[in-house]
Amino acid sequence: MLLVLAAVPAAATGTRELQVATLRMAATENTPSGNVESDAIADLNDALTREVCRRLAVRCNQQPMPFAEIIPGVESGRFQLGVGNVLRTPEREERVLFSNMLWRSSSRLVGTPQSIRKHRPEGSSELRLESLRNVRIAVERGTQQQRYVSRVAADNRLAVVETTTVKDALQQLLDGRADFALMPIRSAYFLMLQQPAGAADFAGPALTEQGLGGTVHMILPKGEQALRSEVDAALDAMRRDGTFQRIIRRYMPFLAD
């Protein structure tokens, strides 16, 4: 009997089904989210997505994928929802719809102590991204960080090391295949916590200009205005009843939205 019930497709029972593109932190596709590596940022996104889906009374099929595939996947309509720390930019607004804000984000350089010492300007304690020359910078493909570094790479004689995931970008740094990694601050926080002390450190000031900072949202296909309204209502309700804040606190020691 249970087997028969389980076999009934969602459409037959009248339950809506959403295809959700979520961010995969690890490089290997087979590595599920929430494994021993504890991708806390992915778990946070997963928990928020589940709560939104529960409030929308829909069944969500989450499919982890690299950041670079999330926006095209949602834009094409293959996924009805994308949850991957997507910064809101005018260019992306042309392609997809954005939900209400989840939180704010900025970007920051991460370097090994050696690379930071090596590239710190003489007589100044402040290392700045725009001052760097002849260095290799690892960035996650499809991100605003990759977009920015690629744009200034030629002028500043920078080598862009593109990676599939943000974790790969840090790994490139740790493996010595990159001098710095330019990462979203929250992802960097979670990844660096997993590293032994002294392995990597933040370098230079936080960056919010040139599309490197702003508000983070869930995204939806252009034609899904009604669904966006539902998602916004769910997020508002989550904030009003404190569910949103509790989910954040489950994965982070502070709200900082």
Add this chain to the structure above:
Amino acid sequence: MNDNADHSSAMASRLSAGRLFFRITAAFTLAFAGIVLWLVVDQHALLESMDTLQSKTLPSSIEQQRLARNLEVLRLEGERVLEARTPESQRQSMFIVMLMASHPSLLSNEQARNLAIETELFLARAAQNKHIDDSERVEWSRLSQRLSLAADDISVNGVNLAQADIRNMGEIVQQGRHKLHGAMLLVLVFLVFLLLLIRQLILRPLQQIDQALADLKKPSRSVDLPAYALRELAGVRQAIVQLHGMMQEHEQARDDLEKLASTDALTGLNNRRHFMLLAAAELARGQRYGRPISVGLADLDHFKQINDLYGHEAGDMALRAFADLVRDTLRHSDSAARYGGEEFAFIFPETTPHEAIVLAERLRSRLDALVIPIMAGQYVRLTVSFGIADASTQTLEAALRLADDALYQAKRNGRNAVILAATATQAMLPLHDKRDSSS
């Protein structure tokens, strides 16, 4: 013609009810619409303020609160960096400090950004040392205090932002309330004014007109209506005045006709037909109540000679003189009539035959003494013969017949005498002056 023109001009200068109420309503509508428009402007301003509060001020206020909270988190994590017991916990706190210092909300506020950068640099430097010395603790204490103060200032600013908008909205609502009260007062004043106007211009005139219409039935009562401001009511008043005039004329005409039908044109006394009606009515009344009543017939002696000698005009003048004497001599309750030619009939209600004889004798004697002018320088004198009969126990015709018999007896006795009918006491009164102008 001039009166009509004046009347038309006066009517034209008056205001029609429709136009008056249209003007009043238009004035009220304009005033009310003005206040409503005023309220709409306030409403619009209120909605704009609410929208600003909702879409800008409150989000800004919330942002300020978040910024204050993030500064506080930064300060607390800074404390943890300095107080950490293990390198691992110190490292984790340091990461959070860096995360908070990189938060866009702090970076968007110059004061918070500078403070965050300063805090991060200080803590990063302090974390590199194994031991935190006193000077670093003092410096941190100052930094921590600055963070707290900045958080408080930003929080208070956020609250004040909303308060300014709320105060503004409160003022608009207060103004709106005053205006609403003004509108209600205007409506009240208008209603009172309208009711007073209706009472003054319509109800009271209608009551007066109603009274005037009721009074039209009363004889010879003049129409007492004031001039009205409204053209329609002024028209009704004019119609009532005209109607009253026409009714008066008709009344007069009817009276004249009645008089013509009941009086003798030459003498002004009752004619025979009317006399018979009056006498019959008096006789019926007297006999019903057992009251005395008498009738009399009189004939001017030798009257034909006056006509023959002086002409009919002189005869007419003599007849009129006798009629005047009758009116002067008899009582109001007595009735006299020209019975035919120079013959006259009388009825004396509440009068016994003897009392009637006294009255007839008085008339006879006064005529006997009367000199009647008939034309320039010419006079005649007349006498009259009377027959009196008791009418209290017989019919009018019978009584008149008896009176006629008595009159005949007076004529036979030499004229200028009053004779009571045979059934009653015969009164042969002495003739004081046997001169007969006609003889």
